[in-house]
Amino acid sequence: MNLSLVVITLNEEDSIARCIGSVPFAGEIVVVDCGSTDSTAEVAASCGAKVLFHEFQSFSTQKQWAIEQASGDWVLTLDADEYLSEELSNEISSIVNKEAVHSGFSLPFRIQYMGRLMRFGPWSGERHLRLFRNGQASFPDSGIHEGLEVSGGTIGVLRKGHVIHESYSSLRDQMEKMLQYSSLWAEEEFGKSRRSGPFQIIFRPVWRFLSAYLLRGGFLEGIPGFAASIITAYYVFLKWMMLYEMRRDQ
Numbered sequence: 001m002n003l004s005l006v007v008i009t010l011n012e013e014d015s016i017a018r019c020i021g022s023v024p025f026a027g028e029i030v031v032v033d034c035g036s037t038d039s040t041a042e043v044a045a046s047c048g049a050k051v052l053f054h055e056f057q058s059f060s061t062q063k064q065w066a067i068e069q070a071s072g073d074w075v076l077t078l079d080a081d082e083y084l085s086e087e088l089s090n091e092i093s094s095i096v097n098k099e100a101v102h103s104g105f106s107l108p109f110r111i112q113y114m115g116r117l118m119r120f121g122p123w124s125g126e127r128h129l130r131l132f133r134n135g136q137a138s139f140p141d142s143g144i145h146e147g148l149e150v151s152g153g154t155i156g157v158l159r160k161g162h163v164i165h166e167s168y169s170s171l172r173d174q175m176e177k178m179l180q181y182s183s184l185w186a187e188e189e190f191g192k193s194r195r196s197g198p199f200q201i202i203f204r205p206v207w208r209f210l211s212a213y214l215l216r217g218g219f220l221e222g223i224p225g226f227a228a229s230i231i232t233a234y235y236v237f238l239k240w241m242m243l244y245e246m247r248r249d250q
Contacts, residue, residue: 004072012080022083060146088161103153104132120217186242209233
């Protein structure tokens with residue numbers, strides 16, 4: 001059992017099978033659900049997954065508990081709305097079946113947005129550590145921006161293919177998630193006594209748009225590139241405005 005695929009879920013019946021199916025070489029599939037009201041658990045089980053329940057506290061604690069349930073030599077953690085391209089799947093398969101010198105690997109990502117697989121724009125060049133030797137990485141408690149950290153050794157970089165992330169089902173879905181995440185971010189930063197003022201509220205969103213649309217080439221992606229650049233800038237505005245509001249009310 002060389003690799004365990006680990007996925008956390010909540011009402012992901014439409015995407016969990018695609019996620020699991022993109023890693024056909026996984027010797028173990030661990031799906032940790034926190035109370036789905038749809039058929040997520042049944043679909044995952046039909047794909048050969050071991051489905052476990054764990055009460056949700058935060059993304060980092062949920063993912064940490066999930067990877068602790070894995071028994072493979074290597075662990076690959078994906079979100080339910082992510083899946084591997086065939087090229088990246090083949091490369092990961094070759095790595096876990098031979099002796100690798102690294103403790104973990106950073107994977108390239110592409111966002112599926114408005115029906116377009118984005119190469120440019122606000123998410124261009126996105127990479128995340130998702131593949132690691134079991135026991136050599138963990139998710140520190142970090143609020144909404146959870147990320148793996150390797151405890152020892154080196155991190156390699158995979159360049160073939162990509163993880164495809166279909167994060168938003170619609171513009172409405174994106175806006176709802178932005179409101180949720182910006183509120184969580186503001187609460188977290190408020191607890192750290194961080195402050196917000198005119199510079200953060202005005203200039204950070206402007207810079208976010210200019211860097212996404214011009215410097216990162218969002219204009220090359222047509223309307224989806226323009227929309228992504230505008231909306232991610234608005235997300236920056238929301239975060240800092242909510243933090244400002246919390247400070248004002250205090």
